[in-house]
Amino acid sequence: MAERPSGVKKNEARTSPVRFRHKHLLAISDLDRFEIESLLARAEAFAPLAEQKIKKLDTLRGRTLINLFFENSTRTQSSFELAGKRMGADVVNMSVKSSSVAKGETLIDTATTLNAMRPDLLVIRHGASGAAELLSQKVDCAVINAGDGKHEHPTQALLDALTIRDRLGAIEGLVIAICGDILHSRVARSNVALLTMLGARVRLVGPPTLMPAGADRWGAKVFHDMRQGIKDADVVMMLRVQRERMDGGFFPSAREFFWFYGLDEDKLKFAKPGAVVMHPGPMNRGVEIDSGVADNPNISLIETQVRMGVAVRMAVLEALAESGSNAGAR
Ligand code: NCD
DSSP: OOOOOHHHHHHHHHSOOOOOSOSOBOOGGGOOHHHHHHHHHHHHHHGGGGGSSOOOOOTTTTOEEEEEESSOOSHHHHHHHHHHHHTTOEEEEEEOOOOSSOHHHHHHHHHHHHHHTOOSEEEEEESSTTHHHHHHHHOSSEEEEEEETTTBOHHHHHHHHHHHHHHHSOOTTOEEEEESOOTTOHHHHHHHHHHHHTTOEEEEEOOGGGSOTTGGGTTSEEESSHHHHHTTOSEEEEOOOOGGGOOSOSSSOHHHHHHHHOBOHHHHTTSOTTOEEEOOSOOOBTTTBOHHHHTOTTTBOHHHHHHHHHHHHHHHHHHHHHHHHHTTOO
C-alpha cells in the first residue's frame, strides 16, 4: 500500500467520512444543509492531497467506478477519473457518443450491461434531464449525476461552493450573481439550490430569451440588465452560452451578446471592489467572458474551481461508497 503523505493524514483527522443517508447523488435539492456542509468539510480535507508527491489513498481499494459520458466532457470526466484513482478505486471510462438509437433505449440497454459488470459507483452525464435518476432505478450501485440535460449538476455546485469558501470564507450573506445562459444551464439550477441553502443572496442575470419561465420562483432575484445585476456582487459567476442546446435564435449575434452580457473589466467595475469571477468551463472567450477577466489571477477563480472539483468528487465518491456498504446494499 502506498504511504500516506503526512499532510493528508493530519487534514483527514479533522473530518471523518460523510455518513450519507442517500444511495445516489442525483440533485442538490435532495440534500440538506448539514449534508452539504459535511461534504464540503471532507472535500476541504482532501484538497491538500493534490499538492503532495504521493496523491493516492486506499479508501476505495477494490471498488470499481465507471464513468459513463453520453456528452462531451473534458474537465468533469477527467476530474471524476482522477478522484476515483486518488481514492484507490479501479476506474473505467466509457465515452458513449449519442447515436441514432432513441436515447432512453440506449441508456437502459447500457445500464443493464454495465450492471452485470457489478460496478460500485456509476458516474453519468447525459443530454436528457432525468437520465441519472432513470439509470439509478435500473442498476444496483450508487449513481452520481455528472450533468443531466438542463436539470442538475450537483458536483459542480459543490465545487463552486468550496471555491467560494476557499477565497471568501463563509457563503452566508454573500451576493452571488449567476449570469448568461440560465435557460440551458444545469449549473445554474444546482447552484441556486445550493447557494440559497447556505444563505447567499443569489441573482440570475440574462436576457429574457435565456431566462427560464418561473426563474423568479427559484429563490433568486432576476435581472435583465447586466450592470444592475452584478452591482455590488461579491461573486460574478459566468455561464457558457450553450449553443448545442439551442434550436433557434436566442440572441442576434455573439457580438451583440458580448456587448450586453459579456463580462469585461468595464462591467466588472459595477461589482463590489475585490469581487471574484467564476466560470464552470469550457469558456467561449469574447462571447460571455473577456480574456482580460478570465485570465487575471487576482480576480478569476476558474483554476481553483478545477482544483476543488477533484477534492469534491473524492468526498462524494467516499460518501456514496460508505453509504452503500452501511446499508448493505449488495
Ligand atoms: C458545465 C456542464 O457541462 O454543464 N461544464 C462542466 O461541467 N465543466 C457547463 C457547461 O458545459 O457550460
